[in-house]
Amino acid sequence: MVEYKKKEVKLQNGGFRNYYSKLYKNGTEKKITKQEYLKKMSGGGGNNTGYTKNRIANFLYDNLYKKIEILQSSNKNYDNILFNWFNEKKAEIEKILLLFDENGKLINDNLSATLFNDYYKWSMLPVIRYLENCNKFKGNPIHVTFSVNIRSDDLRERLSQDKDLQKKVLNELKELKKRKFDRDLFEKIIELKSLNIDTETINSICGPKNNPRSLIDEVIEEKCTPTEDNKDEVIISFFESEDSKLKGEKRMYIEATGPWHRVTWLETTLMQTLYEVLLRDKLNSEQKDYVTWLFEALRRCSRSVDSIKKIEKNRDPFPMKGALFTGRRTGGYAFILLQNLFVKDNYPNCIGTSSVDSWYTLSNITNRKDLLQPVGTHAHELSMVISTLLYNYDDEAGYPLSQLIGHYLYYLKSSPSGFIENKNIMPMLPDTLGTEAFVRLASLIKVPLKHNPKYNSSKNNRKDGELIRFLDIIGSARQDSGELEDFVKIMDKYCFDGSIMASEIDDIKTLEKASQLRRKNGGHYAFQTFGAGGFFGDSEAAWNKKIKNISMAVKAVRVYVNYKETNIKPIKLGDSDGKLEINGLLSNSESKSQKNRANQIKNYSKRNNINKNNEIRGLNSIFNRILLSIEV
Secondary structure, three states, rough: OEEEEEEEEEEEOOOOOEEEEEEEEOOOOOOOHHHHHHHOOOOOOHHHOOOOOOOOHHHHHHHHHHHHHHHHHEEEEEHHHHHHHHHOOOHHHHHHHHEOOOOOOEEEOOEEEOOEOHHHHHHHHHHHHHHHHOOOOOOOOOOEEEEEOOOOOOHHHHHHHHHHHHHHHHHHHHHHHHHOOOHHHHHHHHHHHOOOOOEEEHHHHOOOOOOEEEOOOEEEOOOOOOOOOOOOOOEEEEEEEEEHHHHHHHEEEEEEEEEHHHHHHHHHHHHHHHHHHHHHHHHHOOOOOOOOOHHHHHHHHHHHHHHHHHHHHHOOOOEEEEEEEOOOOOOOOOHHHHHHHHHHOOOOOOOOOOOOHHHHHHHHHHHHOOOEOOOOOOOHHHHHHHHHHOOOHHHOOOOOHHHHHHHHHHHHHHHOOHHHHHHHEEOOOOOOOHHHHHHHHHHHOEOOOOOOOOHHHHOOOOOOOEEEEEHHHEEEEEEOOOHHHHHHHHHHHHHOOEEEEEEOOOOOHHHHHHHHHHHOOOOOOOOOOEEHHHHHHOOOOOOOOOOOOOOOOEEEEEEEEEOOEEEOOEOOOOOOOOOOEEEOHHHHHHHHHHHHHHHHHOHHHHOOOOOOOHHHHHHHHHHHHHHOOOOO
16 A cells, blocks of 8 residues: 655745655655645545546646635626636636646646736836937846835834745745746737837847746845846855844845846836735744635636726716736736636626736636736836936926836837827826826827828828827826825826826725726716736735735846946835835935925925916927937
8 A cells, every 4th residue: 555645844045845655564754745646646536526536636637626616606796707617617627727736836837937927017018118229228238126115014114024924935936046038928918019129138038949048047135236247147146144124123124136127027016926925924823724715716806806896887888898818927827727717707897907917828728818917017117217217308397208218118119109090008107206296297298190001091080190198199097106086186187088097996995985086077987997916816905904015126226237236316206105116225314305305306396486488388399309319
């Protein structure tokens, strides 16, 4: 008789690894692989699951199914929705969960480098590459450092004090070296979205077809500064230092530094890596296994979808359509895949998912053509980095002019391709240094109109080359901080005629409020779309305000040009308190100086003693000078 065993072994570096073996009757124990263990542990399920006893063991599926069965007697509509969906789609669900062990960890170690990246990483890439290769910066490499900001005071303090937790985090960061870029995924998303990303860029990120590049090159336990020696490397740093934002309190820093087009893939990955360590540590302290968390997260997802559909009825026939923002603070890839499949099958008005990898994985597993398509805008990263590269123009203008340049390059080089007919896929994320400063500027800057030659030009009232407001090439404005009604008022004030997205939906009350707000000009509904992440299942606080979510963010904190750090630092002010993001390693005086400068730019739009005609001429002159300076 042979007994198959699995036990968790603590490693010297503080991490943990599962050890698989088979124990013979005579007491001899032999180490085996995970695959052999799973293959031998067959059966389970029986008549309840509808699968034969000879199938490969799928512990996660079987245990989840047992919990789903309990919902059969529930009188909650969202429970019935989840129960019926699970039983209708159980063949697809089992295929998905075969990829994972009972703890929700991917069995295959060949993990995709972009597993927890949003679509905007691909849509912003043409702009990043344009700036790296333009005359102003060609030969002067641009390096960026991203840093994790743990906003939850208790968790930040615990990470600083708990050496075992630090070892777990460090071990998971080192595991990122195993993640390889999937060239096939890149080529498919580029084709799907008609993105202007050339083979040279794909090679630089993904590496050769037969030798894929790793997500990171090294993990060190000190601050990283780019040099000639490490110029092509992506390096993660994990170290302790003081934080000026916390009045000198020491904390653990988790950073990633590298060439902009390569290190950009670490922004959300760093956040997810830390988040998952903290979440699993929390589950362990609560003596809750992963499958229980997965079950609860799916119930929350179903409850949110059910509530969204009820709100839709109050706006019929003009529903506020939602986007699934997933993959940055989540309980893992197993949930992301099930979440994406569930939302697609039960929320017809969902406009898409931020997760490219889930679309790619589900396409391969299910062969379905009706999956949620990757969608997205762009992120604060673009505005924060470009504001350090072109800071002198912002100082001259007294406005966030560099951010407008970033948006304009997105319009020209990404999916809109510079055509007014593609306005509907041209986003605006205006709150980096305050929404009103950006929108007022966008109402004053003029850009030439250009039509897509595929369309019938005889029907166009405006001709190519005619100057129009920058604001009029924007199709969608995304509210990401501040009060919903304040954002709408600014859009009304400057006669913005595009759609508006609410992307800070974290509970049902906020969603209800957004759905009922109206525009002043015309009285129609203000928000046509919304974006939500944790609300679709990950957030326990979405349905229980007594629980605090794990709160964190990752932003660009340092930019280097030709290996020298820029004088002006990346900063985000946002439209509300609590959204400030700036490098905590700055001294108190330098941090204060950077914030004062940013606030002067943010408040410029509130000055009334400026001749508007002179202002328009001056700003457009500076705008055009910038475009000339960054030509390729």
